[in-house]
Structures are given as structure tokens and as C-alpha cells.
Amino acid sequence: MRYEPWITLDTEAGDIAVHLELALEAADEGEADEIETKFEALKSNYEQQNLLELMPGEVDGNDCFLTVHSGAGGTEACDWASMLFRMYLRWAERRGFKIEEVDMQEAEGGLKSATIKVLGAYAYGYLKCETGVHRLVRISPFDANSRRHTSFSSVYAFPVLDDSIEVEIKPEDLRVDTYRSGGAGGQHINKTDSAVRFTHLPTGIVVACQSERSQTMNRATAMSMLRARLYEHYKTEKEKENEKFAAEKKDISWGNQVRNYVFQPYTLVKDTRTKVESGNIQAVMDGEIDMFIEAFLKAAAV
Numbered sequence: 332m333r334y335e336p337w338i339t340l341d342t343e344a345g346d347i348a349v350h351l352e353l354a355l356e357a358a359d360e361g362e363a364d365e366i367e368t369k370f371e372a373l374k375s376n377y378e379q380q381n382l383l384e385l386m387p388g389e390v391d392g393n394d395c396f397l398t399v400h401s402g403a404g405g406t407e408a409c410d411w412a413s414m415l416f417r418m419y420l421r422w423a424e425r426r427g428f429k430i431e432e433v434d435m436q437e438a439e440g441g442l443k444s445a446t447i448k449v450l451g452a453y454a455y456g457y458l459k460c461e462t463g464v465h466r467l468v469r470i471s472p473f474d475a476n477s478r479r480h481t482s483f484s485s486v487y488a489f490p491v492l493d494d495s496i497e498v499e500i501k502p503e504d505l506r507v508d509t510y511r512s513g514g515a516g517g518q519h520i521n522k523t524d525s526a527v528r529f530t531h532l533p534t535g536i537v538v539a540c541q542s543e544r545s546q547t548m549n550r551a552t553a554m555s556m557l558r559a560r561l562y563e564h565y566k567t568e569k570e571k572e573n574e575k576f577a578a579e580k581k582d583i584s585w586g587n588q589v590r591n592y593v594f595q596p597y598t599l600v601k602d603t604r605t606k607v608e609s610g611n612i613q614a615v616m617d618g619e620i621d622m623f624i625e626a627f628l629k630a631a632a633v
Contacts, residue, residue: 336380343373383453385628390490391456396433396556398446402464402483406440411467411482413441414616419461419486421618423449426457432542433552440473446539446556448491455490460627461620462488463589470595479595483588489559498558498565506530512541527553536560590623592616605630 347369354362386392397419401412423430428451436443449458464485471480492498509524526541527549538556540549592612593599600615601608605626609615 385632386456392453393455394491395449395455395458396489398487400444400485408482409438409441412484416445425618434539458488461486466588466591468593489563492559498561504532529553529557
């Protein structure tokens with residue numbers, strides 16, 4: 332347990348108690364607003380610290396790589412992947428986290444896949460529960476007959492590792508491919524082989540980066556991603572808890588989803604693991620997903 336924050340909270344609580352006592356003795360009602368403001372800030376900090384205690388893992392406090400993949404279904408699925416991707420961008424924005432684009436594979440109607448780096452305290456601790464298949468039910472805007480469609484996208488979160496965590500990668504176990512970056516970026520980024528893809532042959536793990544003009548920088552980012560993915564892979568094997576991270580390996584299809592998003596005939600977002608739900612689907616798609624994250628962390632701590 333991290334004791335320093337709790338000591339600070341205890342000191343602040345004592346200061347508020349003294350302030351209240353002095354105000355009561357002086358019968359000074361003018362201090363009420365200031366005391367209430369201090370108390371609400373203390374309450375918020377207390378709740379936040381309680382949440383952080385639910386993330387004691389070795390890498391929970393680290394930055395996070397987040398990947399969104401569209402499932403089968405063409406334009407419909409790519410649009411859903413794009414919507415999910417935006418949801419996470421908005422969530423990160425609300426928390427004041429910084430976002431760095433790592434890899435972006437656009438497709439007709441949206442995204443085939445996208446990987447970002449989320450920089451902020453406990454980014455991985457918060458986002459690790461988002462790993463899995465996310466299912467959407469709605470009246471398709473791409474269907475001329477306005478029929479209801481079901482789409483799937485997978486999300487995978489893995490930690491950015493610091494130098495204190497060693498992961499061995501043998502050169503002979505690595506296949507390196509370079510190719511021309513796609514998307515925006517001007518002539519240089521599109522006409523040179525700056526994008527990098529690493530395939531780890533023993534595990535089959537594949538990572539790619541095309542966000543930088545320099546192949547050297549893309550190599551460094553891709554290697555960081557690969558180390559993080561391998562850390563998760565070996566950790567899972569060692570602990571024999573494959574179900575904890577199995578969502579990445581499941582089909583992006585019916586029956587494997589961790590959360591359902593229903594737009595029609597009613598509006599509801601429901602987490603299949605914790606049963607937490609919200610009828611305000613617009614707020615959820617605008618990044619208000621903390622209720623699902625907190626419920627998952629509390630359930631995992633039991």
C-alpha cells in the first residue's frame with residue numbers, strides 16, 4: 332500500500348476539522364462555503380485514492396498502448412471501430428492524458444485498426460479492463476432498408492514498459508518488414524519505407540508502427556510495443572491465467588463480447604462481466620466509461 336497519500340489525506344481532514352471547530356466557536360457562518368469546498372475536495376481525493384489502491388500491479392501505474400481492431404462486416408464494422416476509437420480518445424481527453432498515434436489502418440467507412448499510446452498516471456491500470464470484444468447493435472446508416480445490424484470490434488490494452496522490466500528478444504526470433512506508410516503525412520512519409528512491422532516468430536505476435544517519418548523512430552516504438560506484448564504473454568503463461576488475457580485471442584464475434592452497446596430499439600450499454608449498465612449511450616460514446624472501469628476494478632479486487 333502507498334502510505335504517503337493517506338497520510339496527506341489524514342492531515343487535510345484534521346485541518347478541516349480544526350477550521351470547522353474554530354468557525355463554530357466564533358459562530359462565523361461566513362466560513363461555511365470554504366469549509367464545504369475543502370470537504371468536497373477531500374472527499375474526491377479520498378475516492379480517487381481508494382480507486383488507485385485497486386491497481387497494485389507491477390505495471391498498473393504505467394502508460395498504455397491501446398489497439399482497436401474492426402471485426403468482420405466491412406464498412407459497418409470499420410465504422411464501429413472508428414466510433415470506439417473516438418470514445419477512448421474522448422475518455423483520455425477528459426482525464427488529461429496525452430495521446431500519441433502509433434499505427435493507423437484506415438478503411439472504407441472508418442478504421443480497420445488503430446494503435447495509440449496513452450500517456451498518464453495509471454493509464455494501463457484503468458484501460459486494462461477494456462481488453463475484449465465490444466458489440467454494437469443499431470439501425471445501420473449504411474443500409475438503404477434501415478435494417479438492424481450487429482457489429483464487433485476488439486480492444487487490446489497492454490502496458491508501456493520501463494527499462495527496469497527486462498524482456499529478452501533474440502534477433503533470430505524476429506522478422507522485420509519495412510513498407511511505405513499510408514495516410515496523411517505528405518510526400519516523404521508516403522514514398523519511403525519508413526513504416527516497420529515486427530513479427531515475433533515463437534509467439535506469432537505482430538506489431539507495427541508508421542506514425543513517424545523516420546524508420547529508426549518507428550523501429551524504436553515498434554520494439555517498445557513488442558516488449559510490452561511479450562511481457563503480457565509471458566506473464567500470462569507464468570501465472571497460468573490465460574483467461575485473464577484471452578479476449579485478444581477470441582474470435583471477434585458473438586458470444587465473446589465484454590460489453591454490449593445497443594442503439595436500437597432501445598439505448599443501453601451493459602458490461603457483461605460486472606452487469607453495470609447505462610442508458611445514456613451518447614455520454615458513454617463521448618468517453619464517460621469510468622463507471623465500467625471502476626466496477627471492473629472493484630470486482631477484480633474481491
